[in-house]
Amino acid sequence: MAGLFEKDIRLLLRRKQMLVLFLALAVVLGFTQEGTFILGYLPFLGMTLTISTISYDEIDNGYTFLMTLPIDTKTYVKEKYLLCLSGTFISWIFAVVLYFVSKYFRESSTVIANEIPMIISFLPVMVLAMAIMIPTQLKFGAEKSRIVLFIIFGITAILSFLFEKVIGTERINHMLIKLENINDAVIGVSVVLFVILAAAISYVISCKVMQNKEL
Amino acid sequence: MNIILNHSSMIPIYEQLTDQIKSKIIQSLLKEGEALPSVRTLARELRISALTVKKAYDRLEEEGFVTTVHGKGTYVTASDKQLAVEARRKAVEDAFTQAIDKAKAVGLSKEEILEIVNIIMEDES
Amino acid sequence: MISLRNVVKTYNDFQLNISMEIPNGRITGLVGKNGAGKSTTIKLILGLVRPDSGEARVFGTESCKLTVKEKEQIGVCLAETGFSNQLNISDIECILAKMYPEFEKTYFQRKCEELKLPKDKIIKDFSTGMKAKLRVLVAMTHKGKLLIMDEPTAGLDIEARNEILDMLRNYLEEDEERTILISSHISSDLENLCDDIYLIHDGKIILHEDTDVILDQYGILKVNEAQYATLDQTYILKSQKEHYGYACFTNEKKYYQEKYPDIVIEKGGIDELILMMTGGYR
Numbered sequence: 001m002a003g004l005f006e007k008d009i010r011l012l013l014r015r016k017q018m019l020v021l022f023l024a025l026a027v028v029l030g031f032t033q034e035g036t037f038i039l040g041y042l043p044f045l046g047m048t049l050t051i052s053t054i055s056y057d058e059i060d061n062g063y064t065f066l067m068t069l070p071i072d073t074k075t076y077v078k079e080k081y082l083l084c085l086s087g088t089f090i091s092w093i094f095a096v097v098l099y100f101v102s103k104y105f106r107e108s109s110t111v112i113a114n115e116i117p118m119i120i121s122f123l124p125v126m127v128l129a130m131a132i133m134i135p136t137q138l139k140f141g142a143e144k145s146r147i148v149l150f151i152i153f154g155i156t157a158i159l160s161f162l163f164e165k166v167i168g169t170e171r172i173n174h175m176l177i178k179l180e181n182i183n184d185a186v187i188g189v190s191v192v193l194f195v196i197l198a199a200a201i202s203y204v205i206s207c208k209v210m211q212n213k214e215l
Numbered sequence: 216m217n218i219i220l221n222h223s224s225m226i227p228i229y230e231q232l233t234d235q236i237k238s239k240i241i242q243s244l245l246k247e248g249e250a251l252p253s254v255r256t257l258a259r260e261l262r263i264s265a266l267t268v269k270k271a272y273d274r275l276e277e278e279g280f281v282t283t284v285h286g287k288g289t290y291v292t293a294s295d296k297q298l299a300v301e302a303r304r305k306a307v308e309d310a311f312t313q314a315i316d317k318a319k320a321v322g323l324s325k326e327e328i329l330e331i332v333n334i335i336m337e338d339e340s
Numbered sequence: 341m342i343s344l345r346n347v348v349k350t351y352n353d354f355q356l357n358i359s360m361e362i363p364n365g366r367i368t369g370l371v372g373k374n375g376a377g378k379s380t381t382i383k384l385i386l387g388l389v390r391p392d393s394g395e396a397r398v399f400g401t402e403s404c405k406l407t408v409k410e411k412e413q414i415g416v417c418l419a420e421t422g423f424s425n426q427l428n429i430s431d432i433e434c435i436l437a438k439m440y441p442e443f444e445k446t447y448f449q450r451k452c453e454e455l456k457l458p459k460d461k462i463i464k465d466f467s468t469g470m471k472a473k474l475r476v477l478v479a480m481t482h483k484g485k486l487l488i489m490d491e492p493t494a495g496l497d498i499e500a501r502n503e504i505l506d507m508l509r510n511y512l513e514e515d516e517e518r519t520i521l522i523s524s525h526i527s528s529d530l531e532n533l534c535d536d537i538y539l540i541h542d543g544k545i546i547l548h549e550d551t552d553v554i555l556d557q558y559g560i561l562k563v564n565e566a567q568y569a570t571l572d573q574t575y576i577l578k579s580q581k582e583h584y585g586y587a588c589f590t591n592e593k594k595y596y597q598e599k600y601p602d603i604v605i606e607k608g609g610i611d612e613l614i615l616m617m618t619g620g621y622r
Contacts, residue, residue: 001569002438002439003435003436003438003439005438006431006434006435006438007423007424007427007431007435010427010431010434010435011424011426011427014426015425015463056424056426057424059424059425060420060421060425061420061421062421062422062423062424064383064388064418064421065416065418065421065422067386067388068386068388068411068414068416068418068488069411069416069439070408070411070412070439070440071408071411071439072408075408140493207353213388215383215389222555223607225593225597225607227555227556227557228358228552228555228556229552229556229557240577253513255509255512255513255516256513258509259509259510259512259513261507261533262505262532262533263552264367264534264535264536264550264551264552265365265367265512265534265535266535266550266552267551267552268455270552282558334492
């Protein structure tokens with residue numbers, strides 16, 4: 001796995017100019033945009049960049065050669081998940097720092113403790129997105145997976161729209177109020193469990209996809 | 216080793232190799248007890264397959280010119296051993312000459328003599 | 341070292357059905373026309389593809405189940421794929437060092453210089469020859485006991501080809517247990533390097549012979565109609581109609597040399613073997 005990390009990090013560093021650009025953009029946006037935009041934007045960037053290493057592997061039958069190296073498909077998949085998680089987490093930390101720094105400059109006083117739940121809430125969303133995107137890219141390749149993701153988001157949007165129509169805004173509000181009354185800790189734990197479960201399922205699916213890939 | 220191979224010749228490569236090594240041994244250019252290069256080394260030098268070199272070495276060993284010590288290498292045998300092999304060959308030739316003379320004395324033709332040899336050899340195999 | 345027993349792999353319009361045994365310490369050549377099944381055979385050996393039936397084994401283990409330790413012993417050079425072309429030589433050096441415990445860093449660096457591979461360019465900007473040299477080098481620098489090379493010298497000029505072949509010969513000399521399987525279209529490379537040759541055609545092995553036997557005992561008789569009519573067919577493997585009469589492929593050149601001293605007999609190399617056995621001799 002060390003070799004795979006070495007490869008992916010070097011590939012990412014090749015695009016130094018792009019990375020610097022994105023970072024500069026991030027800092028600018030962090031200071032000019034109000035609110036939590038940057039807390040979502042940076043981790044999402046980190047995630048998509050690290051996942052893009054999959055497309056490098058895929059080009060020119062690269063998988064075929066990779067699988068002759070002393071690794072197996074499980075290790076390959078593991079490394080991708082670890083890479084993605086680390087990349088997302090690191091960018092999230094960077095985003096949090098930027099967020100507080102910019103807030104300090106703007107409002108010069110903030111109570112960090114209150115914001116923690118909100119800040120942390122971005123992580124599960126990212127992990128969930130990763131859980132969907134990795135197996136999709138592995139199965140369909142970089143190009144097709146964009147279409148697939150578009151379709152998924154489209155379907156989700158339609159479903160939530162229909163859901164709202166069918167159940168009615170009133171009832172949704174009732175449900176939300178009920179949710180707020182449930183202990184925060186319970187919500188927290190169930191979210192974490194749900195995300196872990198999703199990640200585990202995603203991992204298993206990815207392993208299956210790689211094993212069955214025709215090289 | 217200074218071996219020159221002719222790839223365009225009709226003479227098989229391993230035969231050319233055997234002949235050249237043999238003549239070097241006979242001319243004492245390769246001394247008794249001297250080690251021949253390893254199969255792979257010679258194959259690399261001459262740019263031929265290692266199997267070809269091995270066949271040449273095996274042939275030389277059969278004829279008594281070299282001895283292979285497993286794990287150590289191939290060495291030029293003492294010349295008296297070579298002479299011994301040559302002597303044995305000579306003895307066989309003499310035995311044949313004797314048998315053929317006897318056969319002719321009894322009145323057998325060349326074809327009949329050869330047929331007898333064939334039958335005997337077939338019986339053996 | 342490599343063993344394929346009744347391995348069958350079926351694709352839409354093609355079926356591979358072969359058996360092969362490659363012992364330790366051999367250099368074996370695999371030849372055949374494009375589409376004959378060379379790459380599929382190599383993929384089966386490496387475990388990249390699963391056989392529909394039969395067994396493919398390397399080091400005694402089924403190819404699809406090769407362990408990481410066993411893969412460390414295999415050096416691979418594939419025809420059209422390798423490391424991502426966004427990487428450069430020092431990237432690859434560091435990656436190989438982390439992948440293979442026996443990676444020979446100094447040897448790799450020295451060879452890169454000797455072969456004039458540019459340190460600063462990414463692989464995308466390499467010439468075809470440089471890419472090929474790099475692929476071969478990557479396979480040979482971690483002391484693997486088995487090298488599998490698919491068209492290693494394709495696209496190289498004669499000087500570069502000889503450099504590579506010499507590297508392979510040196511590689512084998514260092515350790516007698518090392519084995520190499522090479523597939524190639526360049527017959528002269530194989531004739532000077534390989535111990536034995538497998539000829540594959542339409543998914544089947546149609547010939548397996550020692551190289552020196554091919555070079556020494558195989559030949560082509562060129563006969564006119566009259567000579568063909570009275571020709572002893574015992575050792576004729578294949579005949580092809582020609583404008584002058586017939587071209588007859590034999591594996592007992594000497595027999596015909598002695599019996600018919602007037603007949604024109606040409607040496608048979610690997611190219612002639614392929615052409616005659618697969619039916620298209622000119």
